[in-house]
Amino acid sequence: MDFAKTEITKGVTAIFNRMRNETHDDDEPILRLDSQDEEEPDIELDGGKTDASIFNKQEAPLEQTPFKVLLELEGVGTDEGRLGVDLVTILDISGSMRGIKLAKLKLAMQFLVQKLSRTDRLSVVTFNKKAEKLCPLRQITENSRTEIADQVNDLVAKSSTNTEAGLKLALKILKDRTRTKNRSVAIMLMSYGIEDPESQAITVPVSEVPVYTFAFGSGCDHEVLSVIAKNSKGGTFSPVPDLEDLSVAFSTSLAGLLNVAIEDLTLTVVPLNSSQLNKVNAGNYPQTRQATVMEPVTVTFRSLYDREIRKVLANLTLPKVDKRFGVQIFKVVFEYRVLGKDKFDSDERLINVTRIAKPKDEERREVLAEETRIGTASSIKEARILADQRELAEARKKLEDANASLSEIDAVLKAQVEHLHLLMASQETYDNQGKAFALALEASHESQRSTALPAGIPSLYDTPLMAEYKTQARNYDLDPEGYKVPTPEEDKITTAPPPPPVLQVDRAKI
Incomplete structure (x- = not known):
């Protein structure tokens, strides 16, 4: 028997048992700006929605033919504000984080704290051999920003890497909250090293929470962090080979999770008039379909950030017809929930095609x-x-x-x-x-x-706010003392879509 390994396993089990028994109901209330004890009222948002665009040929031949339709769903936020976010950051402070790595992590955390607003709350969890709660979910104020920053700056890297413990503690903090109404949640997990043999982070159930993972350098277990993000509710995996880009990596995720437009988005595609729905390309999002190609397919997308787009490519077969006529080939129905409400909004679109002997449309x-x-x-x-x-x-x-x-x-x-x-x-x-x-x-x-x-490699999916946050993060890294991080209100002005063009009328011709 390997007694050393047995003792380690017993120690890890004891840690997890203690974590299970601990409660974390010490989350702070969201107080009004002008009050020391009066809480902000629950926010009610209107205006968040989904815009739909459809791209397909307008004509199809009379014979049986394959046909493609592209659907684009775009999240559109509201100008009335946003729901507050309860964010837990999980910081690796194992021995592998010593030196410049920990220093860069601390700097990136300063930027993160600056981008949060009074409606948000932040908890910081650290982990090495065990996980600890550096601070509970705290409302972001000028005082708490300073206090959290000081606590993070005092961190020292040592010991091993129990990623599982850090992730479980973060989930427990979110689960034990006393104030949950009309609030969104997220976890950001940052790590450099290979997790301990006894740590099994990929087994932790994270399907109800977005988990954004960041892998520092080349000595990290990238696959573990990638799987954690993939198993979560809309989180992403970001490798950070150059620690100079750490704040920029954080900024991309922050710009999304702080600007969610809608949640629980589903799209149902219904073939009509003997059209066959052969395949629906919608990435890795779950699909529910019936037994035949004549039946509807439903895709579950979850959340959309403001100005974020999901594309769905539907491959159909249209039946043979005898003469020219216009026909509806399928219907799309999409449902979604505006943040802070239980009610679902819905909309639908019908796709029409003209069947003709010699169509001239190109794809x-x-x-x-x-x-x-x-x-x-x-x-x-x-x-x-x-x-x-x-x-x-x-x-x-x-x-x-x-x-x-x-x-x-x-x-x-x-x-x-x-x-x-x-x-x-x-x-x-x-x-x-x-x-x-x-x-x-x-x-x-x-x-x-x-x-x-990595720096210089473009993404197809950046929203305007992500591009703005990246620029801010780079500016902050260059001059953390002198650069003033813009407020959320200033961000909205910077990234607002341009107004529609004004029609110029030549009055001389009137």
Whole structure:
């Protein structure tokens, strides 16, 4: 018997038993700005919605024919404000975080705290061999910002890496809250090292909470952090090979989780008039469909950030007809919930096509672009699997073929493929950097959600606010003492969509 291992296991079990028995109902109330004891009233938001755009050919031949329709759903936030966020950050302070890594983490945390507002609450959890709550969920005020920053600055890196303990403690803090009405939640997990053998973080159930994971450097278990984010409710995985980009990585996730437009979005596609719904491409989002291609398909998307888009490519077969006529080929119904309300809003669209002997329509460029993206994302995943199997030459060939099929209008995809190809120069380079980058690309394409990529590598899914937050994070890193981080109100002004053009009337012709 391995007595040393047995004793370690007993110690870990004791830690988890103690965590289970502890309660964390010490979350602070959200007090009014002008009061020391009066709480803010519950916020009621109106105006958040989903906009839908549909792209397809307007004509189809009389014979049986394949047909494609692209649906785009965009989250549109409200100008009335947003729900407060209860955020728990989980900071790795194991021995692997010593030196510049911990210093950069502290700086990034200062930026994060500055971007939170009075309606938000922040709890900080640290973990090494065990997990500890540095502070409960605290309302963000000038005083709490300073106090949390001081606590983070006093952290010292030591001991091993029990990621599971940190994640479980964060979930317990959110579960034990006394104030939950009309509040959204999120977890941000940051780590550098390989987790302890006794730590099994990927087994922790996180499906009800967004978990944003950040993997520092090359010495981290990227796959574990990637799986945790994928298993969560809309979280993302971000590799941070260069710690100079840590604040920027944080800013991408912050811009999303602080600006959720709608939640619980579902889309149902209903084929009509003998149309067959063969396939629905919607990334890794769950689909519910009946036994036949004549039945509806429902896709569950969960949340959408303000100005964030989900694309769905439907592949149909239209039946043979005898003469020209217009027909409805399918219906789309989407439902969603505005934050802070139990009521669901819904809308629907009908797709019409003219069946004609000799159609002249060419395929819509939006449809072709989405097909290209789906194919490229598939090639990236296949190349990553080959590289994991140490078949690097075949992996590189897969990327070269994908790159050759892209044109100048696919500049973002080309940049992603070429950078991954560069990181497959050798097996060592791939293991240290390429795998994490590939996992991040896969997750981003499958979820159609932005994640932090190495400096200079563009994302297809950045919202305007994400781009603004990244700029702010870079400015803050350059001058943390002198740079004033913009307020949420200033962010809204900066990223507001341009007003519609004013029609100029030539009065001389009236």
